[in-house]
Amino acid sequence: MRKQILLVGFDGLGDRPSAELSGRTPLEAANKPSIDWLASIGAQGVIDPISPGIIPGSDTAHLALFGLDPFKVYPGRGPFEAIGAGAELEPGDVAFRGNFATVDEKLVVIDRRAGRSEYGLDKLVEVLNKEIGEIDGFKVEYYKAAEHRLAVVIRGVGLSDKVSDTDPGVEGEKIRPSLPLDNDASSKRTAELINRLTERINKVLRDHEVNRERIEMGLKPANIVLLRGAGKMPRLRKIYELERVHIEKAGAVSATALIKGVTKLLGFHVIRPPGATGGLDTDVNAKVRAAVEMLDKEYDLVYLHLKGTDTASHDRKPKDKKAFIEKCDAALSEIFRDFLDRVVIAITGDHTTSSLIGQHTSDPVPLLIYSKEIFQDMLDRFSERTARLGSIGRIRGSDLIYLLADLAGRQEKFGA
Amino acid sequence: MRKQILLVGFDGLGDRPSAELSGRTPLEAANKPSIDWLASIGAQGVIDPISPGIIPGSDTAHLALFGLDPFKVYPGRGPFEAIGAGAELEPGDVAFRGNFATVDEKLVVIDRRAGRSEYGLDKLVEVLNKEIGEIDGFKVEYYKAAEHRLAVVIRGVGLSDKVSDTDPGVEGEKIRPSLPLDNDASSKRTAELINRLTERINKVLRDHEVNRERIEMGLKPANIVLLRGAGKMPRLRKIYELERVHIEKAGAVSATALIKGVTKLLGFHVIRPPGATGGLDTDVNAKVRAAVEMLDKEYDLVYLHLKGTDTASHDRKPKDKKAFIEKCDAALSEIFRDFLDRVVIAITGDHTTSSLIGQHTSDPVPLLIYSKEIFQDMLDRFSERTARLGSIGRIRGSDLIYLLADLAGRQEKFGA
Numbered sequence: 001m002r003k004q005i006l007l008v009g010f011d012g013l014g015d016r017p018s019a020e021l022s023g024r025t026p027l028e029a030a031n032k033p034s035i036d037w038l039a040s041i042g043a044q045g046v047i048d049p050i051s052p053g054i055i056p057g058s059d060t061a062h063l064a065l066f067g068l069d070p071f072k073v074y075p076g077r078g079p080f081e082a083i084g085a086g087a088e089l090e091p092g093d094v095a096f097r098g099n100f101a102t103v104d105e106k107l108v109v110i111d112r113r114a115g116r117s118e119y120g121l122d123k124l125v126e127v128l129n130k131e132i133g134e135i136d137g138f139k140v141e142y143y144k145a146a147e148h149r150l151a152v153v154i155r156g157v158g159l160s161d162k163v164s165d166t167d168p169g170v171e172g173e174k175i176r177p178s179l180p181l182d183n184d185a186s187s188k189r190t191a192e193l194i195n196r197l198t199e200r201i202n203k204v205l206r207d208h209e210v211n212r213e214r215i216e217m218g219l220k221p222a223n224i225v226l227l228r229g230a231g232k233m234p235r236l237r238k239i240y241e242l243e244r245v246h247i248e249k250a251g252a253v254s255a256t257a258l259i260k261g262v263t264k265l266l267g268f269h270v271i272r273p274p275g276a277t278g279g280l281d282t283d284v285n286a287k288v289r290a291a292v293e294m295l296d297k298e299y300d301l302v303y304l305h306l307k308g309t310d311t312a313s314h315d316r317k318p319k320d321k322k323a324f325i326e327k328c329d330a331a332l333s334e335i336f337r338d339f340l341d342r343v344v345i346a347i348t349g350d351h352t353t354s355s356l357i358g359q360h361t362s363d364p365v366p367l368l369i370y371s372k373e374i375f376q377d378m379l380d381r382f383s384e385r386t387a388r389l390g391s392i393g394r395i396r397g398s399d400l401i402y403l404l405a406d407l408a409g410r411q412e413k414f415g416a
Numbered sequence: 417m418r419k420q421i422l423l424v425g426f427d428g429l430g431d432r433p434s435a436e437l438s439g440r441t442p443l444e445a446a447n448k449p450s451i452d453w454l455a456s457i458g459a460q461g462v463i464d465p466i467s468p469g470i471i472p473g474s475d476t477a478h479l480a481l482f483g484l485d486p487f488k489v490y491p492g493r494g495p496f497e498a499i500g501a502g503a504e505l506e507p508g509d510v511a512f513r514g515n516f517a518t519v520d521e522k523l524v525v526i527d528r529r530a531g532r533s534e535y536g537l538d539k540l541v542e543v544l545n546k547e548i549g550e551i552d553g554f555k556v557e558y559y560k561a562a563e564h565r566l567a568v569v570i571r572g573v574g575l576s577d578k579v580s581d582t583d584p585g586v587e588g589e590k591i592r593p594s595l596p597l598d599n600d601a602s603s604k605r606t607a608e609l610i611n612r613l614t615e616r617i618n619k620v621l622r623d624h625e626v627n628r629e630r631i632e633m634g635l636k637p638a639n640i641v642l643l644r645g646a647g648k649m650p651r652l653r654k655i656y657e658l659e660r661v662h663i664e665k666a667g668a669v670s671a672t673a674l675i676k677g678v679t680k681l682l683g684f685h686v687i688r689p690p691g692a693t694g695g696l697d698t699d700v701n702a703k704v705r706a707a708v709e710m711l712d713k714e715y716d717l718v719y720l721h722l723k724g725t726d727t728a729s730h731d732r733k734p735k736d737k738k739a740f741i742e743k744c745d746a747a748l749s750e751i752f753r754d755f756l757d758r759v760v761i762a763i764t765g766d767h768t769t770s771s772l773i774g775q776h777t778s779d780p781v782p783l784l785i786y787s788k789e790i791f792q793d794m795l796d797r798f799s800e801r802t803a804r805l806g807s808i809g810r811i812r813g814s815d816l817i818y819l820l821a822d823l824a825g826r827q828e829k830f831g832a
Contacts, residue, residue, distance in 0.1 A: 244471075373432060373770075373772065373773070375432055375433065375779065375800065391801075391804050393462070393468075393780075393804070393809070393810040394810065395468040395469070396468070399467060399468035399469040399470075400469065401469070402468070402469030402470055402778065403468060403469035405469075406469060406471055406777055406778040409773075411469075411470075411471050411778070412471070413471040413473045413775075413776045414466060414470055414471060414472060414473055414476050414486065414490075415472060415473020415475040415477070415486065415493065415496065416473045416474065416475050416493050416496050416497050416500055416674065
């Protein structure tokens with residue numbers, strides 16, 4: 001009998017012991033009876049999201065968790081930062097990471113970050129979308145990102161990402177013309193288009209009232225957009241196209257733009273339930289309910305993404321991380337109670353985020369799998385330390401979906 | 417001093433705990449003093465035959481165990497199913513999986529499996545070999561497989577496997593013409609040849625007395641062969657060509673057509689001693705004697721394949737699997753006694769076959785290695801559970817032959 005698969009992804013789950021938690025990690029310190037009970041009848045291991053020693057981003061890690069090799073398919077940060085900023089990319093789209101910056105009348109860069117002031121930048125993004133939503137027949141979209149950053153997406157047939165940056169990388173130099181990086185006609189066309197776009201952006205921004213206000217306030221004007229990291233969104237293998245695996249209908253529950261975008265690209269039906277914020281204050285119950293509904297609707301694979309663990313880690317707050325895990329444990333108990341017979345459950349994270357240094361690290365991520373038939377470990381807790389003792393051993397992110405598909409009776413053998 | 421290598425491959429060795437064996441696996445429950453004694457002076461680990469989570473076939477697993485990457489070299493099931501049915505393939509041969517099926521006079525498929533009756537099919541295979549052993553100068557061979565299945569091999573220069581199936585996959589549709597899947601002239605030629613072959617097969621079978629008898633008996637006539645899964649046998653790297661490894665003379669003892677074929681393709685001298693059946697009733701002593709003879713004849717590597725563990729697992733009989741392991745343990749004691757000084761001994765399997773579900777799974781396979789110089793684990797039993805604790809850890813199938821070659825003093829370092 002085929003089973004369904006529920007993958008619970010605590011973003012940045014793994015951690016290191018901290019003094020604040022008396023030498024324990026947040027996962028160790030958390031009072032999480034439901035997850036620990038699942039551990040007592042499941043099997044543990046650790047995951048290297050990409051490969052040992054490689055620090056994953058959330059995007060590359062999620063690609064790996066769903067069976068792709070990010071070293072082969074990742075198109076650079078441009079497209080995925082655009083997705084994180086809210087863009088919905090299609091294969092062929094070329095995306096850039098951008099900065100609002102300050103140039104003088106000769107286009108010499110005075111400040112690569114427009115003084116780091118966000119004042120009015122939301123408005124300017126709106127203006128750009130309205131005034132320069134198209135160039136030479138190509139659609140152009142602008143998405144505000146954190147601080148002075150934005151993402152710029154160009155859409156149309158015959159674009160290339162083999163073009164150089166307009167961002168000189170240093171101040172006191174003129175913005176660079178984008179140049180084609182190979183001999184393809186599409187690269188020449190794209191570079192020329194970028195240069196015309198940059199000129200038009202400067203023309204629209206330099207006299208805009210937002211910038212007059214900024215100058216009056218003593219801020220530097222945001223009168224140019226510096227572009228870098230061109231990347232072309234490839235067509236990614238969908239989750240339902242996994243070789244020898246029968247996952248036809250997959251759903252994801254997430255409130256994080258980047259994860260929603262990545263799972264959508266991979267063919268998941270994506271839901272963000274009301275109350276889900278992607279932060280520590282998220283309505284975990286609403287997210288769990290959404291996952292339960294997908295299980296009830298016979299989704300083959302449901303991915304439940306919980307972001308709070310990562311947020312707390314980046315803020316260097318191990319106690320908040322612990323509390324978030326406890327909140328999720330309570331919400332998850334319902335699933336663990338009602339679905340044990342027909343669902344293979346995996347709990348892990350996309351990467352480790354150390355709440356000591358506030359950054360992603362390459363530490364492997366704890367993994368707990370429950371399936372009725374699994375070889376039980378007899379470990380009665382789930383933590384970084386117990387996971388290292390588990391029978392699953394150390395596997396890679398890209399192995400996980402196959403392992404789960406096997407346990408769920410959804411994989412055909414390779415060969416005869 | 418260089419040593420010889422003996423690799424004992426229990427087909428489908430790994431398993432999961434079963435109620436029938438009081439919560440133990442067959443390997444755990446088996447009374448196997450010789451193997452357990454070897455464990456007390458050896459080292460253990462677990463093998464992912466291909467990679468974690470991937471369910472191996474016996475063919476892909478054996479390719480990996482002898483150092484090949486099946487993801488790179490595996491040509492699809494056609495050629496290996498043909499080998500399993502008894503064909504001896506050469507590089508360049510194109511093989512298909514086939515079904516005897518029933519079509520009406522307009523070649524619409526009435527039953528894709530000719531009613532699943534095997535009556536007379538042996539005879540029809542014989543007839544096809546006699547009547548259509550050649551087409552357009554290409555040799556054609558037919559091999560009976562299980563039930564309504566057969567393998568069809570086409571031999572000659574300039575064939576292609578980039579051709580579509582004639583099997584429509586459903587009933588009520590006409591058989592499909594095989595079409596070339598690329599622009600190569602050889603694909604066009606092969607597709608045309610397949611279509612002429614299909615016509616001739618129908619002509620030979622439709623009025624054959626076997627089919628008249630089948631109809632009289634109320635069975636559906638087996639009046640066509642549906643072909644699918646074309647694959648061209650590649651030239652596989654021989655075991656004696658392993659980079660930096662000195663294994664010149666390799667032998668295999670097996671009674672299973674697929675394993676005999678695969679090891680032969682890889683350059684092994686293959687022996688099937690009298691009394692070896694490939695089943696639970698096989699004469700294990702005869703197989704062990706054949707392996708001992710090869711060791712006496714200074715073979716560098718001897719592979720002893722024991723199929724009964726897999727057979728019992730597919731039949732969901734954990735107790736039979738346990739009993740077969742016990743029978744082999746007794747037979748193997750002689751080798752373990754006499755060859756410890758000059759032979760590196762490894763005991764493992766090509767994959768796990770769960771005797772609960774009767775199928776291959778991706779669970780890693782226990783591995784035990786003895787060599788006079790090995791770092792001993794001090795574990796006094798060999799089982800799925802002890803193997804997970806062993807010092808070898810978790811390795812891949814394709815690592816094993818290198819590990820053994822190193823222990824045997826048969827590997828040169830990679831680099832200076």
